[in-house]
Every structure is written in structure tokens, then in C-alpha cells.
Amino acid sequence: MQYLFYLFAAISVLSALLVVGARNPVNSVISLIVCFLSIAGHYILLNAQFLAMVHIIVYTGAIMVLFLFVIMLLNLNKSTEPSKTLLTRIAAVTAGALFLFTLLGALRQGVHIAAAKEFDGNTGLVKSVGQSLFSDFLLPFEVSSVLFLSAMIGAVMLGRKDRSPREDAPARPEPSERRTKKIPA
Amino acid sequence: MEGMMTAIRVIPLEHYIVLSFILFSIGMAGALFRRNTIIILMCLELMFNSVNLLLAAFSAHHSDPGGQVFVFFIMLVAAAEVTVGLAILVMMKRNVDSVDINQLNRLKW
Amino acid sequence: MVNLPLHVALVPGLPLLGALVIAALRGKLKGNAAGLLATTMIGLSFVVSAILFLHYDKTGGANVVKFFDWIHIGGMDVPFALQIDSLSLTMMLIVTGVGTLIHLYSIGYMHDDKRVSTFFACLNLFTFAMLLLVMGANFVITFIGWEGVGLCSYLLIGFWYTKPAYNYAARKAFVMNRIGDVGFVLALALLFSRLGTLNYIEVFDRAGTLSVEMVTVVTLLLFVGAIGKSAQLPLFTWLPDAMAGPTPVSALIHAATMVTAGIFLLVRSSALFSLAPFTQDVVLWTGLITALLTASIGVFQNDIKKVLAYSTVSQLGLMFVALGLGAYSAAMFHVTTHAFFKALLFLGAGSVIHALGGEQDIRKMGGLKGVTKITYVTFLIGTLAIAGIPGFSGFFSKDAILMAAYQEHPMLYAATMAVSLLTCFYMFRLLFLTFFGGYRGKAHPHESPAVMTVPLMVLAVLSVAGGLLNLPHLFGGHEPMKHYLETAAEGITGEHNYLSASTEWMLMGITVGLILLTILLAYNRFVKKTTLDPEPEDLPMLSRLIARKWMVDELYAFLWERPYGWLSTQFHGILERKVMVPVMLGAGRWTQKAGKAARMLQNGNMSFYLFGMVVGIVVFLMITLYAG
Amino acid sequence: MSALILTSVLGVLLLYLGLFGQKKLLVPVGVLGLLAAIGLFVMDRSINVPMFAHMVSFDRAGWLFSCGMLVVTVLIFLFGADYYARQEENVAEQYALMIFSLTGALLLTSYTNLLMLFLGIEILSIPLYIMAGGKRDSMRSSEASFKYFLLGSFASAFLLMGIALIYGVAASFDLGVVKEVALRQLVQPDILFTLGCFFVAIGLSFKVAAAPFHFWSPDVYEGSPTLITAFMSTVVKMAAFIGLYRFVGITQMPPTLGKALLVMTIFTLMIGNIVALRQSHFKRLMAYSSIAHSGFLLMAVLSQAPNTAQVLFYYTFTYSLATVGLFILMTLAKRAANGDEHIRIFRGLFRAKPWLGVVMLLLMLSLAGIPLTAGFVAKYQIFLLAIGADLIKTTVFAVLMALVGIYYYAVVIREAFTPSEEAPALVVSPVNLLLISVCGISVVLFGLLPGYLQ
């Protein structure tokens, strides 16, 4: 069991690093999917079956596909991304590492979180989660509909193609061109 | 399945926490590291997932389904956010013709 | 009988009224109206003073007339009160008496001036201020007069305001007076803080309670005030310059009255000065050095008024010597006689100037005794008086000072003697060059009108007879002035004459002999050969130095005026413009610069933003984890 | 609570109106709906019980903030009538999104569960991300939108991490439980709890635009449509602060975290005020000013006095009134100046329209904190709170920064009162005139009679 945990952990960390490191965006997406799958594995290890399912469906099935879709749509599936300067990269890595080590250093004080008195193996099952969701968490559940509605509106509003072709220039030209710097085409 | 139930009892909670922190940090560093905005978005997803993992672990630890419900909500929100985010990205790509984060600097100072 | 408050109020009130009326009707007074009005006012004031004098009972001490509370707050009570006692009466009579004559004279002298009304208004105002000075029942009232006379002096020196040099002289006079005033004010503040009062009577009553150091400080400060007003070293240079004013002004203000205010103040506060031997020494030496220095300068002056001016300073120095010696009555006596003969001399000089159409250089005069007979005779009397020829008033008063000096130390006597010999020399030089020999100028001299000559004659009489006011025992007199003043100035009571009659006779003989010799010398030099001094540049070393007034003006310009201008420029140019203002502007500019720099953080690059946020998070995380 | 439902439904209703092309009805219906919501709040003002299994509870502070936000939204809606007059598409969507965002804000005023905090923030934010990109063909707008989105999500991740850690310690998302745990911390501190609080605080600091999490705000303020900027700098700010206040109040803030936040406060005050000095673009200026005001508000939050909520409300509400008024004024001036947003567009305002000039003066003085305006009373209260909490040095610093702040407000005032060669041709619709006047008069009125907002 422990070995499975460490295996999944190693896979998730490595694939996460790959997400960051891959030159080609498609490779990144695939690494991320691997990472998510390993996280799903953790969920299963934790006996969070409902979560594992939803996770695979939502993340791997929907979100990542969406990512791929956009990459294809925008024709980004080439490793054309100019890399950042070395300095920025070092700074980024340093910042990340510093952050991590500070957190880990904090953990050295020890975590004393008492487990539940009575361990309940059914916690992560669909039934238990569903009960909780539709009793205690009813309001959030309802309210999140507002969230989705806005997200939908947003997607439609922003993603829709212009009624008039872009070449016709905007109705009102961007007026405050106070900086003359041109955007490279 | 009975055997698997004990994962949280075998693996110390700290390990979950550490794993989660590592993933979180990788996501964070990745957001700084890359210029491609789509990859930055993916890094953000990674950060969310590290939180999800942590919540799931706590949830199991406490035997409280609430944490897992929360993860569910995070997924909801993440989905909504990604939708909006990608829509904005597409719009931006149309306007600016780039997804390079360094090209996004018309607004400054 | 005498309504005391009314009469006392009238004395300064009349000239004030005159000044106000004339000022108000400035444009409307024609011809001599202003002069007549002013003269009437001061004449009436003299009459009232005389009435007061006659009715004053000196055994009764001082009569204080309080009019109203002036500054009254907390424990400070400065009433507007005037004091009648023998000292103030003496001064009142001198001021109004000599003043009346000079006013009268001015009618003639200023006849042609367009701003004659202004002149008389100022003159009347001056009289008012001078009367306040001498009549004040407390130091502060005296100070009002003190400042008032300074102001009028300023106005009158700069009367002909079109000439920048005159304006400069006026300013110089005022500022130098102000320097003295600092001492005066500080003395008053100190006195008040120690005694809680500034009324003369109370102050002198309580003077004994002060420690010697305190009295010394107070008296020194008072003396600083006196130095300014009476033009002593180091503040004497304004007085010769003050001759820029019309001659009657020089006579009244810069010879007879205002400049003696310092003497008056010291006599008035003799109760304090008697307690401070150190101050007395300071007074003595200051007076002596001033007297010697300025007398020597007088020898080389070619401006008729300048000679008289230096002579005035020198005589004032002698008076201070007397004061320093504690011979208050001698000083007052000399003040009185000096008022007579110096006014006479100045007016005479004015008459000469008038006769010559404004010429003041004695090298361009000469031989006037035939043309301006009255002027000549009166001027001669004045010269004899100041030279100390026996029988004339100056002889008695100066002799009193010389005796007092001898009593202190023979060397002191020698020094004062030197002063009087120098005086004698330059006065006769002046007389000879002006009235003897042949006329060297181009104008057409003529005698002055009666309105000018009458005052000359009156003053000439006084110059001759003034000695009777304080005729010493030696000549069968009873020193009436000294006894009269005793009640007012405590210091006088303490004076004693230790000299035997024979010593006095001997000294007097020496004095007279030397003076006669000096006159002879002058006669040889200026009448027989008519030696005219060349320009200072052509004189030998020492003489050149003296002719250039010991370079004191230059020294002051170097020591004070130029540094002050420099300081002002530097303060403004460097401290203000380079430090204070830039610091003020800099605070703003640096903030702006900081803003400009901080603005660069907002570079539009999202990676940088993210990086910034992460750095922030890490820093705050560290604070959260490890601070505490 | 019924108000919460009403607002959600109102959003949907507006969408339908848009669908059926009833553009003219949008504002009236929206305003009526919002007024009705205010009415419902007023009726429910005495109900202060946790609802929906301890998810929300409108206490006094929540009630005040809710009403305040509704009022400000009404003003912005009315302003929108003119603002969107010439725009044809997506108007209904914009209004609806604003209402949805408002719903999120209302949740933030009243959450009693960390999940509601998270959802509230997201519901508040996601519509904002979209609205910021409302001008679809504008590069600036889309850039603003994307920046806001990306940085916002980044911050959300930290917020979530924080919530997760708190959950780890408390085993519950309920704030009641969290509060008990927080009290236990005094005896037995737990590093995870501290970390959790820290991360949540960071996430919320992003929303209030505290430095160094402020980077989004100037860019987003500038790029977004002015109406949205107005909404962002008012309602969103109020929501973010009440959210932060509630969180800080319940967790009691571990002392070291308090120190970190104090540093952040100082930094915020400095960045906001000092950078604003060099701004000549009005919206960016307002953004930095908003950051600066966040600094002052953070001081109040940190002071943790019994009446902090009231002060926060007074401050944010009056600040919102002034800001809305100024953005309306700017829109008018901008139109007259052909879309320029530099502060020079105000030049000659006083000559051209004296009343507008005076109102502008009042609003700016209120932001600057000059007496007899509400802004002054607000700042004074903040100082009192901070001194009461013994934050003397911070207060001194804040005072200095307030001075710097006065400078750049005065610069704008100076522009408005400097005569220009050609008077700006301002066209003011009656509604806008009314709005501006209401804002101008109310900042003075509330400054004179602050009791009415307590």
C-alpha cells in the first residue's frame, strides 16, 4: 500500500515537472493528464471513490480536452514558445524552491492533527458524499448554478466571433494610444 | 476494497501534506517559469489539484465527507474558470495574436 | 495756583499739539505760519515749564503725575506718568528754552524750503519726544521719548530726502540708536524681572536689594543705550553723518538736547550707577577715549558742521568722563552750558552757511567777520565758551570736570586736558578760517535776518552767563545747580570735593595758560599764514589717518556693514536657496522620484507580477513563521 | 435571504429581457429589482440567524454592507443607462453579470462557512473577469480581462490551500468550529492553522489589492470599461473587505500573521500613494488611490476593535460614492475629449460647468480626506482605531502617506480648476447630473452627519 502511494507520488511529481518543462504544449497537456491520473490513483487509495470518478471525468475528460482543443484551435501545437531568459528561469525556480522549503521547514515543527475518533471507511463513498452534498451543502450547490450561468454567458459572450469582421476596425478606435509601442504581429 | 480503506492509516498525514506542497510549489514555479499562457493555466490547475489532494487526505483523516464535497466544488469552479479563461484566451489571441505572456504589456505603469 | 496735572500735561502736550496741527494742515499753511505756530507752541511750553520750575518745591521730592495705566497686565504696571523733579525741570528748561530759540531761528533759516511745515512738525514732535524722555516717571516712558527722539532725528537728518547719502546717514543714525536701544530694553527687562517695577522712585528705592553683579549688568546695559544715543565709542559715527540735516536740527537735536539723553539717563539712574564701580570705570574710559579720538578728528575736518559735530562727540565724551568719576552735577552742568554754546555755535555755523548760500567747506570761507558781524561776535563768544576761557560758561563746567579728573588721578587730568586743548585748537581753527583772512569762496555773503540773529544773541548771553548757574565755591558761588539737583539724582549727594583751594587755583592756572598757548598756536597757523589742510591723501601718515576719522567708518564697513550684507546675501543665497528650499522641494521631489521608481514595478508583464506576488508571499510567510 | 434569491433571479430576468431585445427595460427593471432587494433587506434587518446549515448569516455588519453594495449598484446601473446607450450588443449580459457578481458579493458579507467564502469570491470574480473583457474588440480590454483572470486564479489557489489547511486542523468548514479552534490556538498553537490563515489572508489580500498583490488593479482598472472599473473599485472592494474582516475576526489572527499583515499594510500604503503621484492617467490614478485606500482599510481590519465593521462600512461606502461620482465625471469628460483618459481632460471643467467642478472638488476632497467630507471622518476613524490598537508607528506612516495622497488628488482638482484654451464640450444627461449631484452632496452630508451610516 505504501509503495503504491509512493509510486503515485513519484509519478505525479515527475509528470508535474514535465508539465512545466516540456517544450511542446501538447506534451505538457499529456503530462498533466498523467499527473491527474496519478492523483486519481491517490483518491482511490484514500477510498474517495466518488472523487476519483469525478476527477477523471471532469479534469481528464473535460478540462484537459478543452485545453487540447484550444491548443489545436489556436494552432499552438508547436514548440515555438520562446523561452524566458535564464535569469527569469532561475528566479522562478528559486522562488518556487524557497517557498517549498519554507513550508516544509514549517512542517518540521510537527503536525499534530488528531484523526477522527471513529474511523469511517465509508467517508468517500458516493452515498456519504451525496448525502452531505444535498443536506449540509445545499446552498453552495444551488449558488454554484449562478457561477455556471455566468461562466456560460462569459464563454458565449467572449468566445463568439465578431458579427463584423475584424478587418473593419473597431467601431470606436482605441483612443488612448498614449504609448506608441507597437505590438509585434 | 477493504484493504485500501486503510491507506490514510498507513501513510502518515504529513506525507500527503508534503506531496501536496510539492505539487503546489511546482505549479507555482511553473506559472513563473513559462511564457505560454496555456501552460500557465495548466500550472494553475496543478495547484488546484494539489489542494484537492490535500483536502481529500484531510477528509479521509477526519472521516468527514465535507472535505470531499469541497473538492467537488473546487472542481466545479475550476471547470467554470477554465471555460472562462480559455474563452478570454481565445478572445485575446484574436485581438493580440499571441498567447505569449510577455506580449501582454500594453497596460503598464 | 498750579494745576499740576494740567501743567505737566501741557509741557509735552503743546509741542505734540503743534506737531499734529501742522501735520494736519500741512498743505494749507502759507509762509511762516507753520514756523510761528511751532515756535509759539514750544514757547508756551517753555513758559509752562518755567511756571512749574518756579513753583517746584525741591524739598518735597519728586511730583509724579499719573495720567492713565498704559501697560497694565499681570504684575506689570507701567503707568503713563510724568515726573517733576529738579533734574527733569532742568532738562525741561533746557529743551524748551534752547528749543524755542532754535525754532525761532529756523523760521528764518528754513524760509525758502518747500517742506517747511513738515520740518516744523518734526521739530515740534521732537520736542514732545524729548520732553517725554526727560519727564517720564518710569523707564518705559523715558524709552518712549528715547525712541521718539531717534525717530525725529531720523526724519530730520533725511529731511532732504532726494540725496541718497542723506538718507543713508539718517538710516545709519536710526540703526545705531537701535543698537543702543537693545541694551536699554534689556536693562529694563532685567530690572523689571528683579524689582517688579520700573517706576523711577521705586526702582531707586529698591536698588539696594540688588546684588552688585546685577547692578553692574543693569548699568552696563543702560550704558549701552546711552552710548547709542550720545554717540560714544563705538557707536559715534552716526553723529557726524547726521549733519546732513538742516543746521537748526543739528543745533537742537545733535548738539543741545537729544545727544545728551544718554547723560541724562545716567544721571537719572545715578542711584544705580553709584552702586556699580565697574560700570563707572567703563563709562569713564569710554568717555575718555571717545573724547580724545573725536577731538583729534575734529582738527582735520573741513566741513564747518563736521567740526562742530566731532566737537560735540568729544564734549559728550567729557561728560561721560565726569559721570564715570561720579561727578554727576559737573556732567549736568556741562550739559547745560554745552547746550547753550553748542547751540550757539551750530546756529552761528548755520548763519554762515545761510550767508554763503549753502557752502559748508571752511576752505572756501574766510573773512566773514566784516560781513556778518553779529554772527561773528556770537560765534566768537561760543568759541571762547567752548574753549574754556575764564568767565565764560564753558570754563566753569569744564573746569569742574577737570577737577574731578584730577581728583581721581593726575594722568586722567592730563588726558582731559588734552581733550580741551584739542577742542580749543580746532575751534579756533574753525573761527579763524571762517571769519579771518580773506574770502576764498564765490558766493555773496550777507548777514542773516533778525529772526536768526536774535536767537544767536540770546544764546550768546547764555553762553557767557551760564557759568553762574553752578558757580563753584572757589568763585564765591554756592554751586546752586548741584544743590538743586541733589534731590533728584542720588549720586550727586555722594559727591565730595577733596581738593584744596590752592590746588584748584594751580590747576586752573595751568589750564588757562595752556589754552591761551593753543589759541596762539592756532592764530599763528591760521590767521598769519592761513594754512589750509590739503585733501587727506596728501597728509603725512598719522594725520592722514586722523583726517580719515581714524578709519572708523571704513572699519565699521569692514566689520559690520559689509559682513551684514554678505551674511544676508549668503543666508539667502546659500542657506535659504541651497538648503532650506531644496530640502523642502527635495522632500517632494524624492517622493516623486520614489514614485517614478516604484511605478516601474508595474511593467505590464504578468510573469513579473506573479513573481512579485510570490516574493511577497515568501517574505510574509517568513515573517509569519519566524517573526516573534 | 430572500434578497439573495431575488438578486439571482433578477440576473436571469435581465438575461431574458436581453434575449427578447427589451434593451430599454433593462435599467428600470434592474434598478427596481435592486431596490426591492434593499427593501427585503430592510424588512429582514432583525433576522440574524445562521441559515442553510450554517452557511450564511446576515448580522449587522453583513446587513449594512449588503445594503451599501446594493445602493452603489443602483447608482452604477443608473449610470449604465447612459453608458450603454450607444452600445447594441451584450448589454443585458453585462447587467446580468454585474448582478451575479453582486450575488457573490452578498455571500461574502454573510458567509459563515469557508466554502461560502470560496464560492462567494469565485462568484464575485468570474463575472468580473468576463466584464473586464467587455469591450471585445479592444486589446486593452482583453488584456485586462486576461490579467485579472490569471492573477485572480493564482490567488484563488492560495486561498484554497489556506482553506484546506484550516480544514485539516478544524475538520470542518464551519466558522463556528473554526472559531473554537482559533481560540484553542492561544493555548496550543498549530503551525498548519497559522499557515492556513496565512494563505487565506493572502488570497483575500489579492482581492483587496494589497501590495504586493495589487499588480492586477492598475492594469485592470485601466483596461476595463469604465462602468466595470467603477463597479470593481466600489462593490468589489466593499465585498472583499467585509470578507477579509469576517475572516480575520473569526480566526483572531495568529500574532505573527498580524505582523506580516502590518508589513503588508505599510507596503500597500506606500505603493498606492507614492506611485499614484506619478500617474496622469485618471483610471490608473484611481486604481492606485484605491490601493492606497486599501492600506487604510487594512489598518482598520488589523485593529480588531468592536466597531471595526462600522468603520469599514462607513469608509468603503463613502469611498464608493465618491469613486462612482468621479468615474461618471470622467466618462463625461472623456467623451468631450474624444476618449482620452489623461487627467488633462478635466481642464476647464469648472469654467464650463461650475457645478460639476464643485462636485468634483467635493468628491476629490472626500477621497483626500479633507474635513467636512465623509472621507475625512472615515480617515479619522481609522486613525482612532489604529491608535486604539496601539499601531502608533503605522499610524504615523499612514498619516504621511495620506499627505502624499492629498497631493495627487489636489493635482486633479487643480486641473479641473485651471482654465483651458477651449472649454470642454460636456454633454450631461439629467440622470448623470442627478447621480453626480447625489454623490457629491452625499459625501458632504455623510461627512456632516456621520451618525446616519453607523
Added chain:
Amino acid sequence: MLLIALLLVPFLAAAVLLVARPDGAARTIALLSSFITAALAILLWVRYPGNNVTLLDLAWMPSWGLRFTVGYDGTGLLFLLLTGLMFPFIIGAGRSEGADRPALVNALLLFTQSALFGVFMAQNAFLFYIFYELSLVPLFFLLLFWGSAVPGRLGSAKAVTMRFFIYTLLGGLALLFAIAYCVVQEPSHSADFNALHALRLPGDVQIWLFWALFLAFAVKLPIFPFHSWQPDTYTSAPLQGTMVLGGVLLKMGLFGILRFVLPIVPEGVEFWRSTVIWMALIGALYAGIIAFRQRDLKRLVAYSSLSHVGLLCAGLFAQNTYGISGSLYQAFAHAVLVVCMLYLVGAIQRRTGTTDLEAMGGLKHRAPRLAALFFLVMLNAVALPLTQSFVGEWLMFNGLWQRDGWMAFAAVTTIILGAIYMLYAYQRVMLGPENAKLPQAGDADQHDHLVLVPLIAVSLVLGVFPAPVLNLLDGSVQQMLSTFTALY
């Protein structure tokens, strides 16, 4: 009710002017209003019962210590009187011909007056502060609209205005902080002066709080080295603006020191007294020396005011009967003086077309009456006895002497400096040979007489009969001092 009327009359008049903009009648309306307020102020004086009066006390924002409490004592009355009496002249100083937007000018002046009345009648620190800051706003506009550029870096009217505004607010905010601090420390969170005066803060707190309180007034007065904003501002500001600034506004600083600094932080005052007095005196000397080399007449007046003000502050901090009452008396004299001097500057500028001293001279030939008026004003400026200034300075010298002889010495030295630069200025402007380059020079007209003569009369009459004002001060100052002594 009188106090409220004092507040409202100018305010309403200003509002009327602002709304109706009757440019033609603006000056008349403003003058009318100022005459009414002057009459009211005098009425207040007549009715003054001789002790502290609180006339109105309304709860305003009690939880924050803010009450609308107005009243006055002898010192407050002095300042109310001063404000009431100076404004008719300040407003009257404006010329009707060729004025730019007179309605606006007069409205702004009246607003300032209203705020000033507020400051001087406030019995609550917070209320004081509100009016204190409020008085700045109209001045900001006066300077902005009608200011002129001054030479030097950042010398544009705009920049000078901003500097003035920011630097005075720097002090203002420090004061706000200090008030807030005191209110928090006060058990009942009251900001009433009575409560604050009874407050006894720990010594070490007082030592730093002193500066927070003092800074506001030090900048306002201004005291060396916080003065750098002043000369430029005075020079740049329109004449009436400078009159308000120098004549009345800076008196708020003195009043503030009296109300805040001395009673609230007595130990702080004790600790810093010599520092502050020396600062003030050095400033007085420094400004006096600098004034001598000013080419611009207005700037010279600015520095002379700076010099006088240093003395005022020193006198106040001497904190004894003579120091305080002298300083307050001198405050009155200074107001009269500044208004006169500035009016003269304007009159001279109108005749010579310049304020550059180097370019002037000989004006007396053409304008002898003006010269006479200038001279009389100058007498007051150099504190000649029997002028108002002398009484004040005399008392201050005595007060300072009781603290320290050297302080008194430094203070007295200023009378020399004053004589030097004032006489210099007079000579440069008026005296000297006739100047042919004065085209429009005419003698003082009726307008000049109407403004200057009453003011000069006041300065002379109060120099000879200072009793009415001194009596007004005596009781209050004694009472104040007894409170101070009680505090130790």
C-alpha cells in the same frame, strides 16, 4: 447665537456670491457681510462677561468625541475680534476696477473668514481641526486662480500653490494624528478642550506627542526651519490672499499652540521649551537678516512677517503672563501691520508697475501722502513705542527675560534687524531723486485712505491705550497659567 451668526453670515454671503455671481455688486455684498461680522464681533466683546463662555454644545458624533461645541474666552475673543476687524479691510483692499471674477474672490475670502471664526470659537479639538483644515481650501483656490509665478525652480503659481497646500496639510495631518491619539487616551473619548486639558499623558509620550501637536502650528506660523514654503507663497499669492495668510490665517498657529500644545503636553513643552524658543528666535533673526537683501518688496514683507512670527512663537513658549499676553497682543498688531504693509505693496505696485526694489525710488515726490502712510506703518513695523507693536514686543521681551536672558537678548536684537530692512525698503521705494520712470504714479487716493487710515489709527490708538485689549487677555491668561501650574 452671536457665534453662530459669526459663522453663518460670511458663509451665506459667500454662498450667495458663489451661486448668483453678481460680479458688479460682489464687493459691496462682501463688504456688507464683513461689516456685519465686525459689528457682531464687537458686540461679542461688549458682552464678554470676563470668563470662559460656552455658548452652544451639540452632540454631533459623540462616539468619536466630536461635539459641536463653540464658545470663547478672552484669548479666543481676541482672535475673533481680529478676524472680524481685519476682513473688512482685506475685502476692502480689493479694487473694483479691473478685477478678475470679483464674485469668486470675495466668496473665497468670506469662506475663509467663516472657517477662521470656526477655528477661534471651537471648544472641541476635532471641531477646531475641521475648521482649521477647511480654511485651507478657499485659499488653495485663491492661490491657484490668482497666484503669480515667482522666480526660481518650481516657481509657477501652480507649483507654489501645491507646495503651500501640502506643507500646511503636513502639519494638519500631524495634528489630526495627535488629536486622535489624545481622544483615544481620554477615558470618555471626548475631544472637548476641557477634557483634553485635564488629560495627563505619561511624560515620555508627551515628549514625542509634543511634536505631533506642534508641527501643525510650526508649519502654519511658520517657524524656522519649517518656513520654506512661506516666502514663495506670500510672493505668489494675490494681495488679498497674502493678507489673509499673513494677517489672520497664521494666527491660527498661535491660537493652536495656546489651545493644544501648552495645556495638553505640559511636560513635553517643558522638555522642548528651549529648543523651540531658540528655533523660533533663530528663525526671527535669520529671516530678519535675509529680509535685508530682498529685491522684491513683497518677499521682503514675507520675510519680515517670518521674523515677527518667530518672535510671537518664542513669546508664547515663554509661557508666562508677559510672554503669552505679549505674544497675543502682538498677534493683533501683526495682523494690522501685515494687512497695511501688503496693501502698501499693492499701492506701490500699482504706481510703479513693479515690486522690484531696485527699480523703484523717489515715489515720495509724486505721492507724499502715500509716503507718509508708509512711514506710519513702518513705525508700527519697527515697534516704535506708542505703536501697538511696541506693547506686544515689550511684553514678550519681559516674558522671555524671565525665562532666559540670552533669549531676551536674541529677541531684542530683532528690533535692530527690523529697523535695518524696513528703513532700507522705505528708502528704496520712497526716497531718493525724483524718478521719471513712474508713469501712472499718483498720490494716495480715497480708497487708499479708507483702508490704511483706520488701520494705522488702530495701531496707534492701541499703542497708546492698550488697556482694553490687555484687560481682555489678562484674566484668561492668568487662568490659563494657573491651569498649567496646577498640572505640575
